[in-house]
Amino acid sequence: xxxxxxxxxxxxxxxxxxxxxxxxxxxxxxxxxxxxxxxxxxxxxxxxxxxxxxxxxxxxxxxxxxxxxxxxxxxxxxxxxxxxxxxxxxxxxxxxxxxxxxxxxxxxxxxxxxxxxxxxxxxxxxxxxxxxxxxxxxxxxxxxxxxxxxxxxxxxxxxxxxxxxxxxxxxxxxxxxxxxxxxxxxxxxxxxxxxxxxxxxxxxxxxxxxxxxxxxxxxxxxxxxxxxxxxxxxxxxxxxxxxxxxx
Amino acid sequence: xxxxxxxxxxxxxxxxxxxxxxxxxxxxxxxxxxxxxxxxxxxxxxxxxxxxxxxxxxxxxxxxxxxxxxxxxxxxxxxxxxxxxxxxxxxxxxxxxxxxxxxxxxxxxxxxxxxxxxxxxxxxxxxxxxxxxxxxxxxxxxxxxxxxxxxxxxxxxxxxxxxxxxxxxxxxxxxxxxxxxxxxxxxxxxxxxxxxxxxxxxxxxxxxxxxxxxxxxxxxxxxxxxxxxxxxxxxxxxxxxxxxxxx
DNA sequence: CGTCCCCTTGAATGAAGTCAATACGCGTGG
DNA sequence: CCACGCGTATTGACTTCATTCAAGGGGACG
Numbered sequence: 172x173x174x175x176x177x178x179x180x181x182x183x184x185x186x187x188x189x190x191x192x193x194x195x196x197x198x199x200x201x202x203x204x205x206x207x208x209x210x211x212x213x214x215x216x217x218x219x220x221x222x223x224x225x226x227x228x229x230x231x232x233x234x235x236x237x238x239x240x241x242x243x244x245x246x247x248x249x250x251x252x253x254x255x256x257x258x259x260x261x262x263x264x265x266x267x268x269x270x271x272x273x274x275x276x277x278x279x280x281x282x283x284x285x286x287x288x289x290x291x292x293x294x295x296x297x298x299x300x301x302x303x304x305x306x307x308x309x310x311x312x313x314x315x316x317x318x319x320x321x322x323x324x325x326x327x328x329x330x331x332x333x334x335x336x337x338x339x340x341x342x343x344x345x346x347x348x349x350x351x352x353x354x355x356x357x358x359x360x361x362x363x364x365x366x367x368x369x370x371x372x373x374x375x376x377x378x379x380x381x382x383x384x385x386x387x388x389x390x391x392x393x394x395x396x397x398x399x400x401x402x403x404x405x406x407x408x409x410x411x412x413x414x415x416x417x418x
Numbered sequence: 419x420x421x422x423x424x425x426x427x428x429x430x431x432x433x434x435x436x437x438x439x440x441x442x443x444x445x446x447x448x449x450x451x452x453x454x455x456x457x458x459x460x461x462x463x464x465x466x467x468x469x470x471x472x473x474x475x476x477x478x479x480x481x482x483x484x485x486x487x488x489x490x491x492x493x494x495x496x497x498x499x500x501x502x503x504x505x506x507x508x509x510x511x512x513x514x515x516x517x518x519x520x521x522x523x524x525x526x527x528x529x530x531x532x533x534x535x536x537x538x539x540x541x542x543x544x545x546x547x548x549x550x551x552x553x554x555x556x557x558x559x560x561x562x563x564x565x566x567x568x569x570x571x572x573x574x575x576x577x578x579x580x581x582x583x584x585x586x587x588x589x590x591x592x593x594x595x596x597x598x599x600x601x602x603x604x605x606x607x608x609x610x611x612x613x614x615x616x617x618x619x620x621x622x623x624x625x626x627x628x629x630x631x632x633x634x635x636x637x638x639x640x641x642x643x644x645x646x647x648x649x650x651x652x653x654x655x656x657x658x659x660x661x662x663x664x665x
Numbered sequence: 666c667g668t669c670c671c672c673t674t675g676a677a678t679g680a681a682g683t684c685a686a687t688a689c690g691c692g693t694g695g
Numbered sequence: 696c697c698a699c700g701c702g703t704a705t706t707g708a709c710t711t712c713a714t715t716c717a718a719g720g721g722g723a724c725g
């Protein structure tokens with residue numbers, strides 16, 4: 172059976188048993204929902220009832236200021252999932268929306284807790300994934316605080332490229348990048364105009380291609396140097412692989 | 419017995435039983451360590467072995483770029499604790515350092531797991547606190563991405579004031595603010611010079627006083643309006659209070 | 666074929682950074 | 696007790712990066 176994105180991703184952390192994998196695959200089939208671009212998946216103020224597991228398409232967390240400004244706080248790619256303990260909170264302090272058409276599996280609290288109880292290795296892997304999400308959030312904070320426009324955008328491209336690669340969505344240096352320049356601006360705290368100029372710049376330097384929502388990175392090391400990108404925060408070095416799987 | 423900061427903070431989420439409180443107080447007494455200003459509590463690259471529980475003083479997470487720029491990613495105030503599942507990671511992707519003299523209780527994995535097993539209400543409350551930390555991180559991302567200098571600094575002051583208040587560290591509109599202007603700059607992505615100008619501005623408008631590391635907020639609602647501050651992300655509205663305590 | 670959204674580009678403007686000089690407070694040691 | 700040094704705060708003048716405003720182009724779709 173084809174590896175789901177989630178299984179593939181967690182495999183970077185630990186060696187999962189066949190049973191673990193099947194449990195996760197089953198999880199991905201639970202209560203599927205589809206959303207179109209810009210649809211709200213969970214809105215600010217609502218009470219979260221389920222954990223969302225993103226199977227296909229891109230979604231984002233975002234937060235609006237009262238005067239209309241909007242920040243995209245993080246991205247959900249296939250294989251990502253949103254805060255495991257989210258039901259503890261009474262209401263969402265931000266929204267989650269689809270960026271492209273999206274398929275989500277919604278996991279209830281009960282299902283979730285049953286899995287965590289019965290499959291310690293999966294539980295461990297899910298904690299790992301949530302720690303990585305937190306690390307990504309911190310890196311975005313760092314980017315916004317310290318990097319300039321060119322560094323920020325380069326950094327974002329490097330990060331997305333690596334994250335997509337680790338769920339099997341990079342082929343021959345290319346991946347989908349289904350974001351408008353305005354949306355990239357909402358992530359990087361820049362205007363669409365500035366994003367445009369930086370992308371031109373990177374294109375003319377021969378580092379990347381980006382057209383019709385497909386990104387190709389010609390010289391990843393160079394882009395990483397520009398971005399001051401260090402992948403250590405993604406914790407992909409098989410950290411839990413020493414834990415033998417009862418495979 | 420005097421409420422520890424932690425007990426006080428968790429009390430905003432749920433009603434703790436006397437037994438729960440005693441367990442938490444005991445936790446605060448475990449393996450105490452002290453650090454001086456600028457001491458490294460855990461450094462990037464190290465393997466995290468314990469959960470740090472901050473009892474007294476201020477500390478921060480920070481991340482350095484290769485060229486020397488530094489971003490302060492978050493602050494630890496008395497009653498805060500760092501990622502509960504941190505031992506899952508093989509190495510830290512950032513550092514934690516003392517800002518002022520700091521007292522920390524270091525909780526081992528075993529102690530931690532024992533408590534979570536035996537005291538579901540405490541476990542629940544700790545998850546709540548970690549979700550709030552994540553929400554704070556998202557708000558910092560939003561600030562850096564969307565707010566201008568004056569809004570960012572005002573927002574930071576509002577947040578710290580509320581957080582300190584909820585652990586009993588605000589008295590007559592005043593609290594300690596043991597940060598240099600340079601450090602405020604490292605949090606808000608501004609230079610010390612810009613921070614200085616904004617603070618002057620807020621002072622001259624009669625909104626705040628800030629001298630010898632003591633902050634007084636004269637008009638909190640006005641400051642909140644400037645900052646576009648909305649406390650919902652701190653989730654202080656007694657969200658779990660409906661859960662009766664076996665008190 | 667017109668409309669809408671997105672991308673592109675140029676010129677003017679503005680917020681924050683840089684550089685540099687000065688002031689202040691505090692502890693230390695002569 | 697004073698001189699000194701050090702870290703921090705303050706202020707002014709100049710620079711720069713990114714924004715704003717504005718106009719035009721291209722592709723998808725009804």
